[in-house]
Each structure stands twice: as C-alpha cells, then as structure tokens.
Amino acid sequence: MAHPSPSILHLLSGGAAQGLVTQLQDRFRSQHHFEIAGTFGAVGLMKDGLLAGKPCDVIILSQALISQLAESGHVQAASERPLGAVKTGVAVKTGEPAVDVGSAAALKAALQAACGLYFPDPMKATAGIHFMRVLRELGLDAELAGRLRPYPNGAAAMKAMADCNEPGLLGCTQVTEILFTPGVELVAALPKAFELATVYTAAVCTASQNAQAAGELIAMLASPGNAATRRACGFEA
Template sequence: MTKTLRILSGGAAQGLVGRLQAEFEKKHDCRIEGSFGAVGAMRDKLLAGTPCDLLILTQALVDELAAQGRAQTASVTPVGRVKTGVALKEKHAPVAIRTPEDLKALLQAAPEIYFPDPAKATAGIHFMKVLQALDLAGDPAKLKTYPNGATAMAALAQASEPEAVGCTQVTEILITPGVRLTGLLPAPHELVTLYTAAVATDAQEPQLARALVEELTAAGAAETRRRCGFSEASQA
C-alpha cells in the first residue's frame, strides 16, 4: 500500500516541494499530501489535530512547536531564507523600487493592493505594518487580503485593474502565472524570513519526512532552491 507523507507548510515552500515532488514520490513509492498556507493557519491546523508528518514553517514557529512537544527537536533543519517582494501584473512594465519613497509612490498610485492575511501570514503581518508606516493603511477599500500569498497573487493575476500591486514572499510571486516580481521591499521595510523543517512528534511516516528534508536541503538542490526564491540559510 502506497504511503502518504503529510505536510503542513508555509506557502513559501510550495514551489520548492512541488519541484521535487514527482521524483521523490517515485523514488520512495509514496505520495505527498501537502497543505500550504499562512504559517499561523498551519500551526492552528496542527494544534487542532490535523495529521502531519512534516512541518515547514518559520524558525520562530518551529521553535515554539518544538518547545510544546509538537515537533521533534533533533529533526529541526533550516531550509533557507525568503525575501519579501512587490508584484505587478505580468504585462505591467517593471518598476524600480530602491527607496521607501519609490515604494510609497507605487502603492499610493495603485487602485488595488493584494497581500496575504495580515493576522496569520508572515508577509501579511509585516506588510500591514509597512502600510501603516507609510500612512497608506487608511483606505480599506483598496486593500485586498487573502488567506495566503499564493491566493493573493492568483487574485492579482486575475485583477481587472492593470495598475494593481501585490506584496508577499518572493517564492509565492515566482510560482504564480500572470504576475511578475518587480522588486524587493526596500530598507528599512525589508523582510527576510528563515524557513525551517521539522518532523512532527506524532508523525506516522517519520522516515519519509526525514528523507524529504534531506532532499530539500541537499547541496545538490541548491540551484533548485535559488530558482524557487530561497537563499541559503547561512546567508543574511
């Protein structure tokens, strides 16, 4: 009987897991069942009893779950760092974002701004603070929030407004057809997040979980990680 490897992961790792999935499933005669979304929502699923073998969340959340006995401390392994970027519709000309003033001008002119959950998504929580710092959070009608970065970018791709703008982690921008990465959040508003994997304490397939972590973090997968928007965990 084919085994199932169940993953609860931040949306940032969806593209990376997807790149390795077919080969991994064939090699290990298994299937991967992944749930990808806002890291806070994934934590809540685990705590609510959703079956899980492997967690891929922010370092802070993995540490929290390990401290609670929900993740195997010895299995904790950094996957890589992910920056937060700004997206435009694919046909929009690139816009340089070098300064906070560049960012504010782009967002101010945008008729709609798409981003993930400002309560549970890593990028959404941060970006709402950026909007507040730029004094741009006062028009809720133009702020379009979604459960996670992937759904926010999919909505941006389908938006009727050609000047609409989005913000989420670059990994989720890169895997979404119809949108383009135009730049990163500039200092002092930048955000770089370390994503970490860990085997769930109640894992039914701990060996498969460890095997996937090895492949996700292998030296031979460095180029795949880079193409998916990850920088090495050792890099700031």
C-alpha cells in the same frame, strides 16, 4: 506485475515552500514511494492546524514558529533543517511596467498610485502581517484602506491579482509565492528600510506515523544538491 500504491506523507507548510515541494515531489515519490499530501497556507493557520490535530508528518514554517513547536513537543527538535531565507517582494501583473520600489519614498509613491493592493492574511501570514506594518510606518494604512485586497495566503492573493483585468495593481507577499504564480512578475524585494527575510525550517512532527520518510523528505528539500532548485524557487542561503 502491478506496483503497490504509494503511501501518503502529510505535509503542512507555509505557502513560501509550495514551489519547492512541487519541484521535488515527483522525484521523492519515485525514490521513496510516498505521495506528498500537502496543505499550504499562512504559517499561523498551518500551526493552528497541527495543534488542532490535523495529520502531519512534515511541517514547514518560519524558524520562530518551528522553535515554539519544538519547545512544546509537537516537532522533533533534532529533525529541524533550515531551507533558506525568503524575502518579501512586490509584484505586478505580467506585461505591466515595473514600478520603482527601491526606496521608502518610491515604495510609498508606488503604493499610492496602485488601484488595488493584493496581499496575504494580515493576521496569520508572515508577509501579510509585515505588509500592514509597512503601510502603518508609511502612514498609508488609512489612506489606502479602500484598496486593500487581502486573501487567505500569498498564493491565493497572487492568483487573484493575475486573474483580475483591472490595470495598475500591486501585490506584496513572499518572493517564492510570486515566482510560483503564473500571471504575475516579481518587481523587487522590499527596500532595505522595510526588508523582511524569513528563514523557513522543516521538521518532523512528533506524532508522525512515517517519521523515517518524513526525515527523508526534509533531507531532500534541504540537501546541498538541491541548492540550485531552492534558489530558483526564491530561497536564499
């Protein structure tokens, strides 16, 4: 007897959670008979998509944006569950030597030595906005303008860096996106002076047609039993 086709659960998410969702989606499909149709990208774009009416059952964004959406009635406030904090980190291509980014001076020198700097959208992505702020604080925004290589989101930036044959490249985005992308390696989180740890939160969208399944997906993503998976994907408690 043929099994019925799984229903579709629509997810809009910041790129930081793509690795975690990917790790758990097969188990969720098996247990709840829902296929996850996920769209991942800069948190600002994902929020814009929800507000523009894109189908969405579960949304995963920074805590600040989820709070805004709860206040405006677009997500169920009672459904909010934090997944953990994600730091912004520095990446090199796999096989290239690690660089010292342990202090503000070391980070400045590493950025100045890089041939190209890969990072997510400086207007809509959490890490991209922060990276531009770091460059300004280091006085490098004008000096390095010609080496900046922004992409729509961190995953796209890291894949482009991995695919580029040029040596001496650096990337800066969420640790989770670096760990998720083959061909790049995490060097370290940004030094304390420039540290950014963003708490990502999942919530059920008010307009969801599958609110029960949406809540079950969030419970799986946030459950204590999956703490090790979250850590492996770059989330910190």
